[in-house]
Amino acid sequence: MPLSELLPTVNQLSHQDKLRLIHFLLLAVAREEGCSLEPSEENDSENTLLNQLASTKAVIWSPHAEREAVQALSDLLVAAKEAADA
Numbered sequence: 001m002p003l004s005e006l007l008p009t010v011n012q013l014s015h016q017d018k019l020r021l022i023h024f025l026l027l028a029v030a031r032e033e034g035c036s037l038e039p040s041e042e043n044d045s046e047n048t049l050l051n052q053l054a055s056t057k058a059v060i061w062s063p064h065a066e067r068e069a070v071q072a073l074s075d076l077l078v079a080a081k082e083a084a085d086a
Helices: 003-011 015-032 045-055 067-085
Strands: none
8 A cells, every 4th residue: 555545544543543553653664674672571662662772773864963964054054044145
């Protein structure tokens, strides 16, 4: 089923069912990535989840680490303030 057909149905779900869907999708994607977020009987689920998350690779980009990006954002803010004051 295409996503465009599924989204109207998802919008009709209750808040609780939307949370259940998020949980289901999170577990499904984790399994596809080779991680199991299901709690194991050997370890408590919080430590298991933290260990699995620590072992995954994630790339996080922030403009704070890029001097040019910080300057560009600053210039935009100054220009927007000047335009608002004019």
